[in-house]
Amino acid sequence: MVNNQIVNSKWFRHVGYGFGDMSSSMFWKVFSYYLPFFYSNIFGLSLKDAGIILLVTRIWDAVSDPMMGILADRTQTRWGKYRPYLLFVAPLFSIAGILLFTTPDWGYTAKLVWAYATYILMMTVYTGINVPYGAMLGVMTADSQEKTVYSSFRMFFAYGGSFLALFLWEPLCNALGGYNTPQGWFWAMVVIAAACFVLFICCFLLTKEELKTVSTVSIGSDFKALLSNKPWWILIGAALCFNLFCTVRGATVAYYFADIIPAGAQLAIGRWSFLFYAGLFLAIGEVSNMIGVALCVPLAARFGKKTTFIAVNIALCILSVLFFFIPVSQTGFWLMLLAQILISMLTGVMSPLVWSMYADVSDYAEQKYKTASTGLIFSSSSMAQKFGGAIGGSAALWLLAACGYISNPQTISNLQTGEAFTQPDSALLCLRCLMSFIPAAVSIIAVLVVSFYPLTTARMKEIDAQLKIQRNEKM
Secondary structure (H helix, E strand, C coil): CCCHHHHCCHHHHHHHHHHHHHHHHHHHHHHHHHHHHHHHHHHCCCHHHHHHHHHHHHHHHHHHHHHHHHHHHCCCECCECCHHHHHHHHHHHHHHHHHHCCCCCCCHHHHHHHHHHHHHHHHHHHHHHHHHHHHCHHHHCCCHHHHHHHHHHHHHHHHHHHHHHHHHHHHHHHHCCCCCCHHHHHHHHHHHHHHHHHHHHHHHHHCCCCCCCCCCCCHHHHHHHHHCCHHHHHHHHHHHHHHHHHHHHHHHHHHHHHHCCCCCCEEEECCEEEECCHHHHHHHHHHHHHHHHHHHHHHHHHHCHHHHHHHHHHHHHHHHHHHHCCCCCHHHHHHHHHHHHHHHHHHHHHHHHHHHHHHHHHHHHHHHHCCCCHHHHHHHHHHHHHHHHHHHHHHHHHHHHHCCCCCCHHHCHHHHHCCCCCCCHHHHHHHHHHCCHHHHHHHHHHHHHHCCCCCCHHHHHHHHHHHHHHHHHHC
16 A cells, blocks of 8 residues: 555645546547547448447436436445545446457447447446546545645646547557557557556545545435526536537547548658647647646636636637638648647636536525535536537537448448549538538537626626625524
């Protein structure tokens, strides 16, 4: 076991807590950005079936979040309420990831059943470890500022893990069997899964629950208050749009680079050049997300959360539209990378901003309905955002299928003649729209939805003042 002096060090606890989301994010980003491509182009499913799997499984993942939150709230062990899940679920977490990227040599129907079973298993296990991990923040310290520090470490390590997984994914596949082979994807996931297991065990060893709480909340009354919470409904719609934006673009990148960016495309800097590939494009986006996170606090403090949300989405719309007109050329590759950096910085601002707005919704609920339902609000909000991911990933695949995208070009007879394969023009146009006009439209919808959001900076000052009185009366 880890020395008590290390565990009692705040810095080690901060880092240890960060390791947990580093592990989760490595898996989540690979699933979000590469799993659709894996199912259609490596595993061998049709785009229609792959889209249905993504939708059904992500809906189950979303629905299971509140259930896991209720279960974890009522767990009591010598290690605490939430921390033991890190220890006991970590091995299942890694095994499920490996099974998900296993391609059995079976017939189509059997493989389809395998895909459903392994993805549902993976998302169930993911919920089983990630929901308790997130809830740990509430019992690791009673100090509000210290919670902010823990959250900052969590966000930093999350984006760091995403960067590593995305940057290394294609090189790992190539080194361990080939990017276009099931073996390459399987062994690449073995490497990532092993790293995720170690990170969650380190998270368990280096953290500690300081507070002991017992749930006495009436689930029924809290659900009733939640359904009556107008700002929550508005923010759900806006956040769902944000997740749609990210998922549609993210799920399209692997296809975009496979069929629009020429194989072996290079980014040149003087005498130097390096490969321009999907993993690099996505990994640089993760680094840019980290810059956006740093900008979130000063922007929200200066302009207010609602105004910042609207301004960021307008900027996302403009940049997304411009992306459509970037040419596929040496200069165009740099412009694509610049657009990715700017878009990712803006989505980096959005991520903590949305969760901060949910905290305001929680305070509004406590002030208006006289009930503290933070856990329910956050888990149900996570559920709604996952619905956005489910719809976004599935819709992207179905649109490609409707536009004639060919997911298994190796089966086309003209490849036997040595002719270069090219997707139909309709499919290529669809790919370009999925990276530009479609996300832009989603951003505009988000702006329209959040324009009705009532919790402005001035309104929150009133609520905070009223809450202080309410809480003092209870003491």
